[in-house]
Amino acid sequence: MNANPSEMKSAVQREKKLGLATRDAYGQVLVELGKADPRIVAVDADLSKSTKSGLFGKAFPDRFFNCGIAEANMVSVAAGLASCGKIPFASSFASFLLCKSFDQLRMSVANPSLNVKIVGSHGGISLGEDGASQQSVEDFALACALPKFTVLSPADEISCRALVRLAAEHVGPVYIRTGRPKAPIIYTGSEHFQLGRANKIAAGEDVTIIANGLLVWEALVASDICRERGISVAVLDLHTLKPIDEAAVIAAAEETGAIVTAEEHLLSGGVASRVAQVVAEHHPVPMASIGIADTYAESGTPTELMEKYGLTAKQIVQAVESVLKRKK
Amino acid sequence: MENGTIEQLQKKATLLRRDIVEMITAAASGHPGGSLSAVDLITALYFKLLRHKPSDPEWADRDRFILSKGHGAPALYAALARTGYFPVEALKTLRKLGSPLQGHPEKGKLAGVEASTGSLGQGVSIGAGMALAGRLDRKDYRVYVLMGDGEANEGQVWEAAMFAAHYKIDHLTVILDCNRQQLDGWTTEILDIEPLADKWRAFGWHVIDFDGHDFGQILNAFDEAQRTVGKPTLLLARTTKGKGVSFMENNLEFHGVAPTTDQLQASLKELDR
Numbered sequence: 001m002n003a004n005p006s007e008m009k010s011a012v013q014r015e016k017k018l019g020l021a022t023r024d025a026y027g028q029v030l031v032e033l034g035k036a037d038p039r040i041v042a043v044d045a046d047l048s049k050s051t052k053s054g055l056f057g058k059a060f061p062d063r064f065f066n067c068g069i070a071e072a073n074m075v076s077v078a079a080g081l082a083s084c085g086k087i088p089f090a091s092s093f094a095s096f097l098l099c100k101s102f103d104q105l106r107m108s109v110a111n112p113s114l115n116v117k118i119v120g121s122h123g124g125i126s127l128g129e130d131g132a133s134q135q136s137v138e139d140f141a142l143a144c145a146l147p148k149f150t151v152l153s154p155a156d157e158i159s160c161r162a163l164v165r166l167a168a169e170h171v172g173p174v175y176i177r178t179g180r181p182k183a184p185i186i187y188t189g190s191e192h193f194q195l196g197r198a199n200k201i202a203a204g205e206d207v208t209i210i211a212n213g214l215l216v217w218e219a220l221v222a223s224d225i226c227r228e229r230g231i232s233v234a235v236l237d238l239h240t241l242k243p244i245d246e247a248a249v250i251a252a253a254e255e256t257g258a259i260v261t262a263e264e265h266l267l268s269g270g271v272a273s274r275v276a277q278v279v280a281e282h283h284p285v286p287m288a289s290i291g292i293a294d295t296y297a298e299s300g301t302p303t304e305l306m307e308k309y310g311l312t313a314k315q316i317v318q319a320v321e322s323v324l325k326r327k328k
Numbered sequence: 329m330e331n332g333t334i335e336q337l338q339k340k341a342t343l344l345r346r347d348i349v350e351m352i353t354a355a356a357s358g359h360p361g362g363s364l365s366a367v368d369l370i371t372a373l374y375f376k377l378l379r380h381k382p383s384d385p386e387w388a389d390r391d392r393f394i395l396s397k398g399h400g401a402p403a404l405y406a407a408l409a410r411t412g413y414f415p416v417e418a419l420k421t422l423r424k425l426g427s428p429l430q431g432h433p434e435k436g437k438l439a440g441v442e443a444s445t446g447s448l449g450q451g452v453s454i455g456a457g458m459a460l461a462g463r464l465d466r467k468d469y470r471v472y473v474l475m476g477d478g479e480a481n482e483g484q485v486w487e488a489a490m491f492a493a494h495y496k497i498d499h500l501t502v503i504l505d506c507n508r509q510q511l512d513g514w515t516t517e518i519l520d521i522e523p524l525a526d527k528w529r530a531f532g533w534h535v536i537d538f539d540g541h542d543f544g545q546i547l548n549a550f551d552e553a554q555r556t557v558g559k560p561t562l563l564l565a566r567t568t569k570g571k572g573v574s575f576m577e578n579n580l581e582f583h584g585v586a587p588t589t590d591q592l593q594a595s596l597k598e599l600d601r
Contacts, residue, residue: 041464063464065460065495067487067491068487068490068491068494070484070490070491072449072450072453072483072487073453073456073484073487073488073491074453075453076450076453076454076457076484076488077453077454077456077457077460077488078457079443079453079454080453080454080455080456080457080459080461081457081458081460081461082457083435083442083443083461084392084457084458084461084465085388085461085465086461086464103447104450104484106447107447107450108444111435112434112436
């Protein structure tokens, strides 16, 4: 680090190195998993070019079943495959997978707690121009409502690879959200990942930002801006929404006394709701939440949408400042 | 019972019918009509056709049976008990707190139950997945799915029909218990699903249309299904709701209502004849 403050990286200059989209990382790691374990199979609903499960289909055509545009059937077929010892990965857009086949996720998969991995791509609103029908803003709420499900939201390609591998090793149903746009690199590859354990990626004393997905990068940028303003901010990557890392959330509340959550999802049923439940029960502190208000979004470029719906570092900084005013 | 004669199967079916009316009466709730219509088909499967080991329910090479019309659970439970999966005494615990005999079948709660069903329309899809797994593992087990005719209202059934035909899943046999009634009335009045045989044929299935209470026809149909290569088979079993108890036959009242103790006695008397 340069000793001359005038030459130190300002927040807006934090080096933004774009990596692969998490959907691309998923497709690649699925092929690697398929090489190592013949039990891995994949199903898709005519979106395999977009979800990237098509890479697996090319590598292992006999273990890939395109179900056509029929998500409900696909999820129950995956359940049948899992009940006979396969490890099926079922991919489609997050919005269709969770919304169209929720009953199938509930009865075919969650009720018997089958070893099915559900991968919803194009999560959130950052897929952009296709508009509200394709954007999933409620997938975490729905996935977290399914008993026995583990719910994952990787922030970059490195965490995506690690989490998909862990999901494959975990015996039980898992939901993984992946994204369409290239994601800024957060991790180096040397970090340890564990399902159900949040990663602390910045230390701070005044407030903790708890984020997942693309908002993790925005949280880091926000923490830099705050630091320039004399506010010391910790950042927690809550890549596992369920089971939530209660210990890490409680520690954040105890150590910093204020929490800001940030997510590319409705404010209801995702990071904000789940963190608030832990905080309220174990160590109440002031909270503020960044997320999509009670609405569907619209068409636009990913950048325009993230700005319009308030999912940027700027809004996170405002939330930090507001929550600090309420901190005793 | 490898060599179940038709007479022996008829006796077993009567035994299961007695179990069904007794357990539903004891539970004071349940679905007698659709359980009784499916009994002969389930009897043929469990006492004659299925390769299974009740003492080893997870045997990897077993044939799979899915009761997609989950409200027919009493018929399945009776067959499982009478083939030795669990003591017959346990049938009395149907729908009681803590019992593995849930109101609708749940995989993981009771040995021999292959899928959680009761939300209609999912069984054919699950069965297709099981059959594909068997194909990948080069196993020759067969998968049987029993569904209702009202259940064919569900769109997922037709997604699964397309899927199974596309992938030529010939180890999958779907038995359609066509008792012509659903909860709110006759299927032709609620949402007409006929012509069923034509529809399944159009979806690429081999269809056999037969009397679902005639064991000779039932066994012939299963035999034909086993010999069918390159496409899945739909057994269109024409049945009578409440079959075997005269006052329940074709009587919508007994779709989802338990018999009284008097009605139970009358049922048992009839079944004893």
